[in-house]
């Protein structure tokens with residue numbers, strides 16, 4: 001079975017590498033070709049364009065930044081969708097909104113291509129370890145067909161429901177991630193404003209049930225001030241936006257998430273967009289730390 005992989009950023013490069021390590025033969029494409037080099041060194045083939053890749057593969061994975069990038073890769077000039085073999089399977093692992101996944105599923109079905117949305121939870125190190133969680137939406141037979149492939153990249157596969165249900169779950173998960181990180185940053189700001197040390201706060205809070213478990217993995221970044229991206233802040237803002245769009249479509253109100261989304265946008269404007277999303281802490285604190293403790 002020949003596998004195609006489009007989108008070799010932080011996540012895609014690690015996921016594709018795990019497929020390769022299990023012996024699968026890969027044809028890859030990425031807008032920035034240089035990022036494919038480690039996979040090419042291990043025997044993967046680079047296709048000059050998404051259509052050239054599509055013609056060769058039985059299963060195609062995409063792991064792209066946002067809905068526009070996916071739509072461009074699939075349906076734009078030089079899009080892959082009309083070049084896939086009949087009955088091929090397209091697995092979109094990108095974090096996109098459920099109505100977009102349903103639109104892609106319909107476009108695929110029109111060309112007799114099977115579609116599965118399979119976004120993931122877990123950041124760069126988890127992807128490297130092959131321990132991602134996949135939230136999967138699609139027909140049961142298609143999910144079963146790709147299960148062995150997903151198990152090369154992850155250790156938990158949740159078949160949530162039909163098309164768009166994988167990305168529905170992903171919206172919910174990242175809403176919790178984004179708001180949890182921002183709320184923690186604000187709580188830490190209050191604590192330090194009241195004279196508690198960062199160390200005291202970390203030592204105390206991380207052992208209570210009041211904070212989300214993922215926050216322990218952000219401690220080192222916050223303490224060192226090195227926010228090299230595992231999950232870029234701009235993609236967190238994108239996910240908060242897509243959650244907001246999804247809530248609008250579902251007639252649901254998200255007051256907390258919408259405010260949080262704007263905090264991430266302000267952080268982007270403040271130059272934090274390419275840092276890890278935990279840099280919302282640095283943004284909340286004010287880069288020079290002068291805002292804390294200032295009397296009104």
Ligand SMILES: NC(=O)c1ccc[n+]([C@@H]2O[C@H](COP(=O)([O-])OP(=O)(O)OC[C@H]3O[C@@H](n4cnc5c(N)ncnc54)[C@H](OP(=O)(O)O)[C@@H]3O)[C@@H](O)[C@H]2O)c1
Pocket residue numbers: 006007008009010011012030031032033035063064065066068069072073093094095096120121122123124230231232235236239
């Ligand atoms: N990082 C995480 O912890 C994490 C966890 C779960 C889910 N995700 C999701 O996974 C997806 C990829 O994220 P990532 O962290 O791997 O981000 P990334 O390193 O920024 O990679 C983004 C990928 O999308 C491509 N891309 C972006 N804009 C494009 C465009 N207009 N046309 C064509 N290609 C485009 C990039 O190509 P270039 O290399 O040419 O820029 C790259 O391959 C996103 O949907 C993200 O929300 C990320």
